Amino acid sequence: MKRSDIIRLVCYAAALVFILFYPVRTIRQFMFPATKGVALRFPVTIYDPYDPMRGRYVRLSLSTGRNIVLPNKNRNLDFRFRQKVFAVLDIRGDSPKIADLVADRKEVPPGAFFLPVQYLSYNRNYDTKTRKYLQTGKHQVRLPFERFYLNERKAPKAEKLLQKRNTKAELLVIVFPHGVYQVKDLFINGASVRSL
C-alpha cells in the first residue's frame, strides 16, 4: 500500500466521522433526549402536495404564527422578511401561543420554551373612524414545521377528511429546552393520522 493511500485512508476515516456527526447527533437528540420536553398541540389546517423524492406529505398551515399580538412589543420590531428569530412560547392554555419574539437566543427568559421561526411581516392596525394606520399592530411569523410526512395512500385521505366541516386538526410537537423540537404526530378529530 502506497504512503499517499495510507494518508488518504486516515483522512477518509476522519471525514467519515465528520459526515456521521450530524446524523448521530440528531438520533441521540431525539431517541435519548438529555432533558424532558413538553408536548404541545398546535391547531393546523393541511393540504397534501407531492415531493418527487420523498413521497407524500401534508403541508401544514399553522394559525399560531399569524396575527401575533405582543403586549410588551406592540410596535414594529424592525425584523427583516425571513429573518431567523426566536418565538418564546406561552404554554399555559389549550394551545400554545407566541408570547414574545426576540432576535437573539440570549434574550429568551431562562426556563422558557422557544422555537426558531422566520419573521414574515408586521401589519399595522387601521382605525376605521379616523381612517389612519395606528402605531400598534400584529406580527406574522413562519413556524419551523411546515410539513408532516405520511404514507402516500394516507395523505389524500387525510386531506379529504379535513375538507369536511367541523374537522379539527392538531399537530403534536415535543418542544425541548434550547429550541429543539420534534414533530410527533398529527391528530384529526382526536385520532392519529397514522391510524387512517
Added chain:
Amino acid sequence: MSEKKHVQWLLNELPGLRERGLIPAETETALRSYYGPKLEGGRNYFLLALGILGLALIAGGIVLIFNYNWDMLSQAEQTEISFLPLALGAAVSFFTLLRGKPQLWREASAILTAVGGAVAVALLSQIYQLNGSLSDYMTLVLLTSLPLIFIFDSAGLAALYVFGMFGLIEFYFDSGEWLHLLILLGIAVWLILHLRKQSAWRVYARYLSLPVLLFVSIQYSGRGCAPLMLFTIAGLFLLLGCKLQDEEETFWRNPWFPASFLLLTVMLAIGAEANGLFRTGPEYHRVLGGGRPPDLIEQLVRFWIVESLFLLGLVWVIIRNFMEEKRDVFRVVIPLLMLFVLGCFIFRSAPESGIVCRVGMNCFMGALGISLICAGARSGSLLQFNEGMLLCAVLFVLRFLSADIGLIVRGIGMIAAGLVIIGANVYLSKKNRREKEVCHETK
C-alpha cells in the same frame, strides 16, 4: 486496447515490479515521468459523464424504493436503512484505498460516500419530521462532501458540488453566509490546484470554474456593487484567456476567453445605456425606501473579501503582462477600462458621474471594437476581427435604436451593418487563404 490503456497497465505494474526487485526505483521514476504525461488531457469525458449520471440515477432509485411503504417500517428500522447508502460508500471507499484502485474507483467512492451522507441526512429529517430550508440542507451536505473531493481528488464529485452550490442561494435573508464563503473557498482551492499546467484535469477545471464564477456573481455581487464585481471578473478572466491563447490552447480548451469576452460585451452594453450603473446594492435599498438592512456591514465585508481577491488577481496578471512586455489590444485596454470602472465606482455619488460613466463606456466599447478589427485585419485573425465586429455591432445597435430616426432608415442601416460584417469576413478569409497559398508556393 487503446494506447492509453497499455500505458495505464504499465504504470500500474511498476510498483509490483519494483517490489519484486525486477526494476530499481530510479527506473520506475524514469518510466513514470516518461509515460505519465501520455495519459494526460485525453480523459474520456463522455464516459465519465455517463458514469456520474448512472451513479446519480442509482442513488435516486434507491431513495425511491425505500420511500415505497416506508411507513410500514419501525423508526429504528428506518434509521438503520437510512445509513445503508453511506455504509455502501464507506465499504467501496475502504476497498479502493486499501487495494490502491485507479481513478474511476476513487470517483465512485467519493460520490457514493457523499450521496450516502446526503441521503442519511434527508431520511433522518423525514423520520424525525425535521423541517428545514434547502439552503441549510445543502450547507451541511456540501461541507461534509468537501473533504472527499480532496481525499479522492474526485472531479465528478467536484462537479456535483459546484452545481449543488446553487442550492445555497437564498434571496431574502441568509444567516449562514460565512459557511457559504468557506464552501466557496474550498472548491476554489481545488480548482486552483488543478488549473496548474501539470494537472490532467486542467481543461476540466477551466470549465468547472465558470459555474463557480456564476455562483459568486449571484451570491456576492448584489451585496455590494454588482457591476464592479462583474467588470473585475470579466477583465481578469479575459486576460487569463489571452494568456492561454498565447500558449496556443485551442478554442474549446480555453472557455475563459469567449465567456469573459461575452460578459465584458454585455457589461459594456449595459454601461453604455444605464445612467446609475454603479449605484446598486445597499444604496439601491435606500433609494427604494427599504431602509438600511440590519446586516449591511456583514454584507459589505463579504462583498469586499471576494471582490478584493478578484482585484488582487487582476493586478497580479496586469503586472505580469507589463513585466513580460506583452502589449496587445486586450492587455492595453483592460487595465485602462478597469481604472475607469474603479473611478466611476469611487465617484458614483458625484454630480454628473452617471453621464460621464455612460459616455466613457460608449468610448471604451467603440475604441476596443475598432482596435480589435484593426488588429484582426493586420494579423489575419478572424476571431479577433469578429470580436471587434461584435463590439462595434452591439454599440451600433444601441446607439442606432435609441436615436430618433425613422423605421426605413433604421432598416437600411441594419442591412448595411450586416453586409459590412459579412463582406469583411469574406474578404479576410480570402486574404488569409491567398497568403497561405503564397506560403506553400514559396516553400
